[in-house]
Amino acid sequence: MLKALVQLALLPLPWFLRRLLLRGLFGYRIHPRARIGLAVVAVRRLHLGDGASIGHFTIVKGVELLELGDHASIGRGNWISGFPLGHPRHFVHQPERRNDLVIGAHAHVTNRHLLDCTGGIAIGPFSTLAGFSTQILTHSIDLTTNRQSSQPVSIGAYCFVGTDCVLLAGAALPERSVLGAMSLLNKAYLEVSHLYAGVPARPVKGLDPQFAYFHRVDGYVQ
Structure with a gap:
């Protein structure tokens, strides 16, 4: 809250x-050519690479590590949160839990998405979270326990997630793959x-690995 x-x-x-001031007060690692707009990034550790950016009106809170590789970006109006580590009641059975968001070089999260980083999110280099209103949810209630x-x-790496998708805890989209608009990814796939x-x-069909x-x-797309 103080941050x-x-x-x-x-x-x-x-x-x-x-x-x-962000570097001096909080020890954040922010490259001289990185930039944060009119956004609040209240995380424990922040690493912004060369040319990385976070757009206006994005809120990031409750996350241990936010890392953007060189020229990676988070657009405008995103809500990014996580359940903090070390709570005395919740997630005590998962002591190795990491609530990080790591975005690879030249990857882009566009505008108005919701990311729950409680269990950790990794987005590979050159991937795109496109459109708007996609939800990534890394935690839920286990009804059995x-x-x-x-x-x-x-x-x-090199993935494309269409608009208005939902990715649930444990989901994995393999490299050079596409998740179609308004899809629900609820498991880990391996076929690239x-x-x-x-x-x-x-899986709907294979894609030509030679696509440009x-x-x-x-990361720029014309």
Whole structure:
């Protein structure tokens, strides 16, 4: 809460000064060419690589580590949260739980998504969380034990997640794969270069591994 209040107080300042204060006050690692807009990033550890950015009106809280690789970005209006580590009642059966969000180089989370990082989220390099209103949910109630439980969600390198999808705890999208719009991914798949779609998502067809999207050396798409 204190970090959030301090950052709100710092928002009117020019970015170069705000960056220096965030580094000095909280020990955040922010590259000189990285940038945070009018956003609140109340995390324990922050690593922003060269050219990484976080857009206006994004809120990040309750996350242990937020890491963006070089030229990775989080767009505008995203809500990113996690259940903090070390709670005396919840998740005590998962002492190795990590509530991190790690986004690889040149990967992009666009606008107005909801990410629950309680069990950890990893998004591989050059991947895109496209459109808006996608939800990644890494924890839920285990009805068999009547307790909160979490599992990580992973999105491989060079993936494309369409608009308005849901990815549940334990889900994994293999590298160079597409999750079709409005799909529900509720398990870990291993077959790379595939289109997955539906509710729940299933492998629909293989994708040509020579697609230009899968071989970008720059995250920008014309």
